[in-house]
Each structure stands twice: as C-alpha cells, then as structure tokens.
Amino acid sequence: MAEKREEENKDDGKDSHFPVMTKEVLEVLNVHPGQWYVDATLGQGGHARAILEAGGSVIAIDRDPKAIEKARLELLPIFGERLRLTCMNHAGMGEFLPSMRVDISGVVLDSGWSMAQASENGAGLSFDAEGPLDMRMDPTLERTAMDILEQQSAEELAAIFSNFGEEPLALPISRALVQSRSRGRLPRTPKELAAFVSGVYYRKGYRRSRRHPATRVFMALRIEVNGEIDSLVRGVSGVRSILGSGARLAVLTFHSREDREIKHLFREWVREGWGRLLQSKPVLPGKAEIEHNPRSRSAKLRVYIAN
Template identity: 45%
Template sequence: MVLSSLDYHHTPVLLTETLAGLQPRPGGWYIDGTVGGGGHAAAILEATAPDGRLLGIDCDPAALAAAAARLAPYGERVTLVRGSFREIGRLAHEAGFVQVQGVLLDLGVSSYQLDTPERGFSFQASAPLDMRLDPDAPMTAANLVNDLPERDLADLIFRYSEERSSRRIARAIVEARQRRPITTTDELAEIVSRALGGRRGRIHPATRTFQALRIAVNDELTSLDAALPQIVELLVVGGRMAIITFHSLEDRIVKQFMRAEAQAGHLRLITRKPVEASSEEQRINPRSRSAKLRVAERA
C-alpha cells in the first residue's frame, strides 16, 4: 500500500549529531541507504548546496513516495531508487555513485511503519501479523509464527532479542497455533504476555518477541553484515560512514566491524563510543531513546 507523503511521519533521530559526523560539504556526493521520509536526506542536501548530490535507497514504496515529495525542491540533485541497503554497492554503481563522500544508514523502523496498523509492526492495535519493511517480500511474521518448529522458533526469538524466556514463549505459540492459526498482532501479543505471566514493566512483555520476528522477517542483521564492507568500498579517502542503530545486536555488529577495519588500516574511528540522543531529544521523540550513532572515516 502506498500512501501520500502527508501520511508518512518520521522524525529523523540524532540529526544534528549525524550531520556533525558526516560533515557534508557543498559539491559532495552522499548516499542515504535508508532514506525513509527524507528527513536526514533533506538536511544533507541543504548542507551540500548548491551542487551536492544524494542517492536515496529504500525498500518501502511508501517511504520512497514520501521522500520524493519532500525532496522534490532539490530537483536533479536527488536520485531515489527502490532496493535494500544490503545491495548498496550495486545500487550505487547503477546510479552513478561510484565514489562518495559519505554514507548514512538509519536502521530504525519509521514512525509511519510502527503506527500504521496494517503493517503489523506493533501490538497496539489488532492488525495482520506482517512486519515486512518491503511489502513485496515473500515471508511475513505469520509465516514464521505458524510454520517454524518449536525449537527453531525458540532459537529465533532468543537469537534476535536475547529473550531469556524464549522456550516458554515458543511452547505457548505452538500450543495456540494447534487450535487455530495465529494471524493478528494482538493475538500474538496476548499469547506471549500469558506465557510470561502477564508481567508488566516499562516495556510490554511481547516487545522482545516482536523485535526478533521483525529482524528475522526482514533479514536485518545479515543485510547489515553484507552492507558494511560495501560502504567502505564506496567511500573516497576521507569519506565518512554514519550508522544509527536501535538495539544491541545491530550496534555490536557495527562496533566490531568498524574496530576490525580500523585495525586493518581501512577506517579511522571518529566515535570511540556511540553517540546517543540528548535528554531533550528523548523528551520530544521517545523513540530516540535507544538510538546509537557510530561514525568512521575512510583511511
């Protein structure tokens, strides 16, 4: 489903910090591998005026439609393509972005995606159990929940969310699906909540399980692993990569990759520790609380 740009809401996190890390300059060529609604991209285009160029990539057609509307004033300085950042090297070369001054990945799910019930990312409303960032991808969360063997389901939940009660949750899911298929977000959230004794803390009991399923459906960690070395190859000497993550598994991959590349002499670390949102940004945009930014420069 493609909505108008007015329907696509996403506040770019760590915007000031990202610009400080990337240091976009007039005339430079930049890639936003997760362009979303175009918030970060617009700021980069402003900083690179009058002749900087930007390639925006996203697998979600609703995001690209919103980005196209938001970035229309920048005309031919913008190129938008649909695709996954896991193929950023190929997509960049096809668009003529062979050597660039900066690359950004913002790995968070957008507010639009979270708040649009039919996308199935949230359990705040009853919706189809979907969770695909790319609505044309073949596998949904419902496929995993209803088809995976119990042990595989438990392993998936633990691997992608570090949920210590993953085996209890998987057992409850399998028992429930034997009665009838699990097809909606609220059904799954209730099953997980009951399996965990309905505990109520700062986060909903099903939060980790939903995170794990979303990561698996979209193959997020494998995509990140694949993208990072391609990004290094795209950067000119002195070019910078800025990666924003939202959970520890992603941040660990980025941290370890950047450190290894720095030891090999390919990168120079700009941020020794991740940059986090200020208390003011967290107050205004609570979804920025878990954001972490790491920046490195091509050596």
C-alpha cells in the same frame, strides 16, 4: 530517526516523526555543498532533507516503495537533480552505487523502521492491530511473521526470540506457541499474539512491567521477517570498498545486536588498516533530544572514516 528504538513502546508519540540525531549526523558526515552523500534508509526523509538543505547532493535508498514515493512528491520538486531516489534493499548498495558515477563523500544508515511503517495498518507491528501478522517492510518479501509462526519448530522460534529480541522467556513462549499450533489455535493477529505472550508471562508469575510483555517477541519477529541484521551487515560491508579517502560512513543503530555487528565490523576495518574511527565510543543523543523524543534514547551512532 526517532521513529524506532530498541524497545518499541507504541504509546510514545505514536504519530510523531522526528529524525534522530540529525545535527550529529550532519556534523559527523562533514557535509559540504556540491558533494554527494548516500542516505541508505530514506524513511520520512529527515536526514536526506537536512543534507540537501546543507548543500549536499543525495542518493537516497529505501526498500519501502512508499518512502520513495513520499520523497518523490515532497523532496524532488525542491531539490531536483541534487536528489536521486532508488527503491532497493541497501544490502546491495555496494554493487549498485558505482553505477551512479559520482564520488561519494559520506553514507548514513539509520536502521530499523519508520514510525509511518510502525503505525501503518497491515504492517502488524502494533499490539492492538487486528489485521494479519505480516511485518514485512518490503511488500515483495515472501515470508510474513505468520508464516514463521506456522512453519518453525519450537527451538527455531526460541532462537529467533532470543537472538533478535533477547527475550528471557523465549523457550516457554515458543513451546506454548507450538502446542497451540498443534491444536489449531495459533494467534493470527498482532492483538492475539500480544495477548498470547502476555498470557505466558502471567502464567510464569510476571505481573506488571513498564513495557508490553510482547515487545521483544514483536521486535524479534520483525527483524527475522525482514532479515534486518543480514541486510545491515551486507550493506555496510559492501559500501566500504567504494569509499574514497576521507569519506565517512555513519551508522545509527537502536538495538544492541545491530550495534555489536557494526562495532566489530569497523574495528576489523581499522585493524586491516583501511581507515579509522571518528571516535572509539559511539555518539549518543543529548538529554534535550531524549526528552523531546523518547524514542531516540537507545540510539548509537558510530562513524568510520576511510583512508
């Protein structure tokens, strides 16, 4: 959905909730009335609603209980038995879906966070938030962003910032954090962390930039706290074996690391002879959508069709 992108900038349409590439998702899933589809990232329900309105039935999954509750109140009364809601990590959907006892014609997975989550008080994703450094998408997760800052070594923090945020100053930022920690002065709120990272950039001679200097560090911590890459890979890998002939798997990513994982996974499946790609290059959002919803600009949609 529009509700995230690789380089989040909280100034863009903060309160807007636009599902990303809905028309393209419907097209690539080839939605037919009466058939069952899985929405593995229900969020604000944009894609699920579009599939339901096109006549499809939907098994909707989200690890955030608030997303499920919203759909229970807003979508269930309209679509009734054509919608089944499940609060779970989609990492386990390969094992879970057979218990639904329906043939699945398509799966859509729209990775990341919804704007509702990003702007929610307490999630700790906004640079000016004063609350705890939490960043958990699922309240049952044990480790928060603060725990990571308190427990990891400088090298471990640098690996997180670099692998998940492609942060160029990963090591200087991590070293500065660990030094502050030893003096009992670790940043404790998103606002303090954002100021801390800006300070490192400033001391290194960086001045003004288009996006906030802490953007990559925040994204990396969020991905680490929620195990986002691991869940994505496990979810997508697990679902392959339950797709019958012709069923489609559409994955929308907003981050180069996620896209790489999906590209390699799909290529491997094609090499193994399990299916084919709808097209070799990812489907990208059109100009009009990017203009209307700047957050869609880093979206990439890859589609696999089972043999």
